[in-house]
Amino acid sequence: MSVAVVLVAAGNGERLGLGLPKALVQIDGKTILEHSLEAVSSFQPNQLVVVAHEDRVPEFQELVQNSYAGKFSVVPGGSSRQGSVANGLQLVDSALVLVHDAARCFTPAEVFHAVQAGLETSPCVIPALAVTDTIKRVSGDQVLGTEDRDQLRAAQTPQGFHTNLLKAAIAQSTEVFTDEAALMQSAGHSVSFVTGSPLSKKITTIADLGERTTNQRTGIGSDAHKFSGDGTLVLGCLSWEGLPKLEGHSDGDSIAHAMVDAMLSAAGLGDIGTNFGVDRPEYSGASGEVFLSATLDLISASGYELVNIAVQVVADRPKIGPRRLELEQRLSRIVGAPVSIGATTTDGLGFLSDSRGVAAVATALLRARG
Numbered sequence: 001m002s003v004a005v006v007l008v009a010a011g012n013g014e015r016l017g018l019g020l021p022k023a024l025v026q027i028d029g030k031t032i033l034e035h036s037l038e039a040v041s042s043f044q045p046n047q048l049v050v051v052a053h054e055d056r057v058p059e060f061q062e063l064v065q066n067s068y069a070g071k072f073s074v075v076p077g078g079s080s081r082q083g084s085v086a087n088g089l090q091l092v093d094s095a096l097v098l099v100h101d102a103a104r105c106f107t108p109a110e111v112f113h114a115v116q117a118g119l120e121t122s123p124c125v126i127p128a129l130a131v132t133d134t135i136k137r138v139s140g141d142q143v144l145g146t147e148d149r150d151q152l153r154a155a156q157t158p159q160g161f162h163t164n165l166l167k168a169a170i171a172q173s174t175e176v177f178t179d180e181a182a183l184m185q186s187a188g189h190s191v192s193f194v195t196g197s198p199l200s201k202k203i204t205t206i207a208d209l210g211e212r213t214t215n216q217r218t219g220i221g222s223d224a225h226k227f228s229g230d231g232t233l234v235l236g237c238l239s240w241e242g243l244p245k246l247e248g249h250s251d252g253d254s255i256a257h258a259m260v261d262a263m264l265s266a267a268g269l270g271d272i273g274t275n276f277g278v279d280r281p282e283y284s285g286a287s288g289e290v291f292l293s294a295t296l297d298l299i300s301a302s303g304y305e306l307v308n309i310a311v312q313v314v315a316d317r318p319k320i321g322p323r324r325l326e327l328e329q330r331l332s333r334i335v336g337a338p339v340s341i342g343a344t345t346t347d348g349l350g351f352l353s354d355s356r357g358v359a360a361v362a363t364a365l366l367r368a369r370g
């Protein structure tokens with residue numbers, strides 16, 4: 001049977017308190033919306049409806065357009081989660097629908113598949129996890145009792161439904177529920193569950209964002225090469241007409257080499273000399289792009305992925321300012337993560353002061369792959 005995903009992303013993110021819709025908050029250089037679209041992409045539904053914050057629909061539309069390859073629609077959200085689900089459902093013409101919180105942006109594809117499989121025998125299936133705290137029932141400041149936690153589960157998303165049943169339940173409902181499974185139960189349907197995932201934790205508060213920034217490592221790298229007097233300068237994987245190339249075992253691209261060293265340093269894998277030194281003739285004359293790609297393979301094999309790189313160029317020439325954006329775009333595309341470029345001179349001091357060479361310093365941030 002065909003299956004749609006309704007991705008609800010219209011919330012204000014008030015508990016996060018960052019003053020913008022939660023789906024537009026960035027984690028490791030990507031918005032929560034983009035992360036959640038990656039999860040949906042690996043599931044590959046027949047149809048995707050994204051429910052956007054009502055004040056920011058064009059921005060949501062552009063983000064989805066740029067990061068989702070399949071067929072999709074974007075609709076504005078309502079003032080409650082249930083209202084947002086109702087808006088999204090209007091466009092669903094698939095037999096099954098999975099309603100997913102964008103805020104659970106790291107949900108593995110297996111959970112989507114397990115929920116979909118459960119719908120073969122049940123009108124409503126949710127992922128849920130066992131509760132690890134002891135749960136108390138309270139009134140005011142008094143504890144009234146202790147729940148039997150073996151009988152409790154924490155509900156997650158995606159929650160799966162036969163579309164016609166969910167549409168009817170929403171149309172008839174006079175109450176607002178915090179999830180669609182509760183709404184379906186109030187309409188008399190049975191609800192079953194499959195095991196959810198700890199990776200599906202909902203980003204709700206600043207502490208939840210903090211948890212995602214652990215398992216990160218920073219690294220630093222620097223490099224300097226002198227001008228050779230002939231050829232054309234290659235720096236930051238761009239050609240600079242009118243300036244001579246830099247000397248080196250490779251193409252002398254100080255920016256690319258500083259980036260390589262920063263990534264290797266962050267991964268604890270040594271430096272450019274220990275990995276691609278003069279004892280490796282295949283790297284003689286190699287471009288910065290070759291070193292950067294080989295380094296990305298090394299850090300990936302050691303279990304890390306790149307979050308971002310910051311570079312500062314130290315040189316009298318070339319003047320970086322006029323081509324800074326071009327440099328950032330070229331390098332970001334090569335490494336698949338944001339690269340920011342700054343530049344300075346040495347105030348007339350040292351070998352860089354009389355335009356004899358180009359130095360660069362870089363820092364890199366890596367995170368362990370989840």
Ligand SMILES: Nc1ccn([C@@H]2O[C@H](COP(=O)(O)OP(=O)(O)OP(=O)(O)O)[C@@H](O)[C@H]2O)c(=O)n1
Pocket residue numbers: 008009010011012013014015016022023051077078079080081082084085100101102103104202203204
């Ligand atoms: N009117 C709303 C409210 C919530 N949601 C979505 O429902 C999911 C779960 O909601 P929650 O975590 O509560 O998000 P927010 O409403 O943004 O958070 P807060 O309550 O702190 O404002 C989120 O993906 C959120 O974008 C929605 O689409 N429309």
Ligand SMILES: C[C@](O)(CO)[C@H](O)COP(=O)(O)O
Pocket residue numbers: 081101154155156157178179180202
């Ligand atoms: C749907 C949900 O994520 C299941 O746990 C939850 O009910 C959403 O609640 P919120 O108050 O809108 O965050």
